Amino acid sequence: MIEELVGKGIRLTVEAEDILSSNKSEELLQKILLLKKPFISKEDIEPLIKKPQVEVIRTSDFQPLAKEYAADIKINHTFDVTGKSRTKGSVDNFISHFRNRFERLGRMLRRSGSTPNIDLGDVKRHLNEKVRIIVLISAKRETKKGNLLFEVEDLTGSFKVVVSTSKYNEKVMDKARSVILDDVVAITGKVLEPYLIAEDVEWPELPVIREKKLSENDLAAAYLSDLHFGSKHFLAHYLKAFTDWLHGKGELKELAGKVKYLNIAGDIVDGIGIYPNQEKELVVKDIYQQYAMFTDFLENLPDHIEVIVGPGNHDAVRRGEPQPALDRDLVSSDITSVGNPSSITIEGIKHLMYHGTSIDSMISNIPNLSYMHPEQVMVEYLKRRHLSPIYGGNLIVPENIDYMVIEEPPDIFHTGHVHKNGYTQYRGTLVINSGTFQDRTDYQVKQGHVPTPAMVPVYELKYGRLRTLDFKS
Numbered sequence: 001m002i003e004e005l006v007g008k009g010i011r012l013t014v015e016a017e018d019i020l021s022s023n024k025s026e027e028l029l030q031k032i033l034l035l036k037k038p039f040i041s042k043e044d045i046e047p048l049i050k051k052p053q054v055e056v057i058r059t060s061d062f063q064p065l066a067k068e069y070a071a072d073i074k075i076n077h078t079f080d081v082t083g084k085s086r087t088k089g090s091v092d093n094f095i096s097h098f099r100n101r102f103e104r105l106g107r108m109l110r111r112s113g114s115t116p117n118i119d120l121g122d123v124k125r126h127l128n129e130k131v132r133i134i135v136l137i138s139a140k141r142e143t144k145k146g147n148l149l150f151e152v153e154d155l156t157g158s159f160k161v162v163v164s165t166s167k168y169n170e171k172v173m174d175k176a177r178s179v180i181l182d183d184v185v186a187i188t189g190k191v192l193e194p195y196l197i198a199e200d201v202e203w204p205e206l207p208v209i210r211e212k213k214l215s216e217n218d219l220a221a222a223y224l225s226d227l228h229f230g231s232k233h234f235l236a237h238y239l240k241a242f243t244d245w246l247h248g249k250g251e252l253k254e255l256a257g258k259v260k261y262l263n264i265a266g267d268i269v270d271g272i273g274i275y276p277n278q279e280k281e282l283v284v285k286d287i288y289q290q291y292a293m294f295t296d297f298l299e300n301l302p303d304h305i306e307v308i309v310g311p312g313n314h315d316a317v318r319r320g321e322p323q324p325a326l327d328r329d330l331v332s333s334d335i336t337s338v339g340n341p342s343s344i345t346i347e348g349i350k351h352l353m354y355h356g357t358s359i360d361s362m363i364s365n366i367p368n369l370s371y372m373h374p375e376q377v378m379v380e381y382l383k384r385r386h387l388s389p390i391y392g393g394n395l396i397v398p399e400n401i402d403y404m405v406i407e408e409p410p411d412i413f414h415t416g417h418v419h420k421n422g423y424t425q426y427r428g429t430l431v432i433n434s435g436t437f438q439d440r441t442d443y444q445v446k447q448g449h450v451p452t453p454a455m456v457p458v459y460e461l462k463y464g465r466l467r468t469l470d471f472k473s
Contacts, residue, residue, distance in 0.1 A: 004029060007226030011067035014449035015042035023049065043285055048062025062248025064257035067304040069217055072261065073336055076343035079403060081322040085378055087399050098136070101386070102155065104405050108135045108204035108385055116190055121156030126191045129328070133159075133196065137183045148176045149195075152187070160195035161187055175201040178363045182391045183384060184343025186194035190385060199314050204385040206409045210428035213411045215347035215461035219256035220355050221395045223265070225355070225416025226436035228314065231270035231296075233439040238454035239297065241471040246302050252469070256456060261346055262305055265434060266355030267418040268326070275315050281441065289333045291330040298333040307335040310342050312355035312417065320397035321357060322404065341387055343408065347430040354387050356433070371449050373440050374433040375422035378413055382406065412459070419444070419451035421468060429467065432457050 002020050005012065010032075012020070019042060022030075031048040032040060064288040087093045106266040110117055113131045122366050123133065135152035142147050163169070163176040179185060179201060186202040228234050270282060281336060284290050298307060311317045313321035317325070317340075325337040338344060341354035343413050362377045363369045369377050381387055388396055396404070412430045419436035435452045454471040 001117070002275050004110075006033065009038065010450055013039075013041045016040050019045050019049075020083045023339050024232055027408065037155050038351060046375075047286070047289060056337050058365050062253060062257065062473040063257075064248070064302065064304060065254075066258055066260035067302075068220055069219060069260060070472055072217075072305060072347045073261075073304040073308065074334070074345040074433075075338060076408075078343070079341070079407060080325075080339040081399060082324040082339040083188055085324065085397070085399060089398060093398045093400060097398040097402055099155070099400040100400065102184055102403060103387060104402070104407065105204050106230045108472075109134045109184070109186040109202065117186075118153070119156040120154045120159045123191055123196070124193075127193065129190065129282065130188065130199070131196070132186055132188045134184070135159075135161075137179055137181055137185065138279050140181060141177065146297045148173070150179070150187075150198075154300060161189065161198050162195050163198045163201075169199075172198055172200060178360075178366050178380075180390055182389050184386075186303045201473070204431060206382050206385070206427040208427060211408060212428060212464060214464055215349060218258060218460075218462045219260040219347060220458050221261040221263060221346060222259050222460070223414050223434040224415075224437070225265035225434045226312070226438060227294065227297075228262070228265040228267060228436070228438040229293040230282055230284040231438055231441075232281055233441055234270070234283075235439055235453055238471045239437045242454070242456055242469075243297070243300055245469070245471070246305065247412050255460070255467070256321075258460065259458065260304065260306060262307045263344075263346075263351065263353060263414055264307065264309045265353050265414050266310050266340055267314040267416060268311070268331075269314060269316070270438075271314035271316065275366070286331070291316070295331060295333050298331075298335065300380045306336060307333075307345075308344060308353070309335050309337045309450050310353050310355065312340065313357045317366045320395040323355075323396065324400065339353070339403075341403065343410070349461060350408065351412045352406065352413045354381075354413075354415050355370070356415035358394045359417055360387035360389070363386075364389060365393070369446075371418050371420060373422055374415070374418045374420050375424040375431045378415055378422075378431045378433065379424065379426045382409075382429060382431075384414065419449065419453070421452040421455045423457065423468075430459070430464075432459075432466070 094298045101470055135154050137150055138153050139151035141149050146165045150161040152159055152161055163173055187198050188200040189196045189198040191320050254278045304407040311323045316330055323340040325339050344351045359377050362380055410429055414432045416434055421435040423431040434457055435455045440451055456469050459466045
């Protein structure tokens, strides 16, 4: 075959010769000639080679319960940017974006009580009085005496707030240290001429008590993220073990048969040009082929399983958040494609799904957070009712509506991004970070990140039980 190509004036790379020397297919030769290219590389040949059929083991006695139920999925399109992006990146867009954020979070903070809520435009009328202000943090620094000084603003003006290191103020100081730029908070304190002395700091928060939502049907949902198809570190054999389990192979068949929903929180593929020298980390360097690998995975899932997919920072959508849903040209399978973030109700249970790109900036700016416990970062999102509080911490598109506000308290909050499984409960919300199917990368080694690959959380929707299954064993 090599001689025939050379005879036709076609040059080959060494890698291409290696592939062709072990493949004598006449069909492959014809496909190469149809390319009508004078120079053929490994990347040209690989897509032309017929892939072996993936063997899916189906156990004859496996009768999945989930097959008996119709899907119950509702997308809250109000909080999904897909098809609604109108920003031009103008000053007016930035003003609208922050105004929308401030007004919505401000409504969550506003309450009646003995301490009056006042606007900053009126603050100096209340000298020596105790007041409550709802503000956005525009600057934060430590003074020479160790106090914290905030510069704050609302829609009527700006002012300064001091948090003292007094031993009587330790609880407030602990809260203040966790305040970050662009936080929207309520601050209670005494007004002096140049500033307000803080006595308390409050975030919008979730309600303290909420009824736990459960499904009437005995079904389950599985949660994935960060598959990274196309990466040399992609763990295909472990993902196949998960697929086989859904088909009834192995232990916990009853639980496998309950799985009706598969939620995937972004980074479906490794992407192209996401970081410097990424091509050295790729085995597939064509974005469409990477998504074709994902489509093959979807096609080998049981037919009764409903798949819900949002994008991440490695996917082929805009890098800035909020991100629209993946285009149908990339994933042709019958899935529910949503934006990032997205609000979805599954069997009556509200899900908030967010890839989690801003986890990095949250860890960098809030004391005592780490990559070892992503669930703690997710709790900070819920406290703030916002998924990317620090503007500029990661790339945010200034839409006129801030889609990163957590308008409705979720029953389940699902993220990924940091490749580390983590779980907790916070004020009635189940928090899930779903890990990865990519092995530890060189970058993660340098950063000291330790991922938890091939561990899949599965939640029984009727009983409120969460289990994590390890597909490495």
